[in-house]
Amino acid sequence: MKKIAKYLKLKPFDYLIVSLLVICSFLPFVLLKNSNSSNSEVWAELRVDGKLIKKFDLSQNEATNYRYVDDDGDYNLIEVKNQQIRIKEANCGDQICVKRGWIKKSGETIVCLPHKLVIEIKNNAESNDGEVVY
Secondary structure, eight states, X not given: OHHHHHHHTOOHXXXXXXXXXXXXXXXXXXXXXXXXXXXXXXXXEEEXXXXXXXXXXXSSOOOEEEEEEOTTSOEEEEEEETXXXXXXXXXXXXXXXXXXXXXXXXTOEEEEGGGTEEEEEEXXXXXXXXXXXX
């Protein structure tokens, strides 16, 4: 360390400045971590062909099942438990939506393409910074 300091010709006060800069570089992580409060309301939206069918409250620890059936007789059995949601059963051919498993974080989705069904987790702390407005 002394060789580096001698090469860079650092003075004692410079160590203080470098230390403060390193500490301040972690400040955004601390601020962003605290801004995502655990008390925020979390829900899942069930959409079929882009239309909102149902909202599931994930803030509570209640266990519920919901069966969505369309006009053709296709169905998806949706399970909500322990602040998570999944498609437990479906009569689609590929079963990708069932294999997806549990989701619980904001922005995660489950998609059943044969039934045009999407489940997305949302919360009230989300921002629209990434959206483009024309």
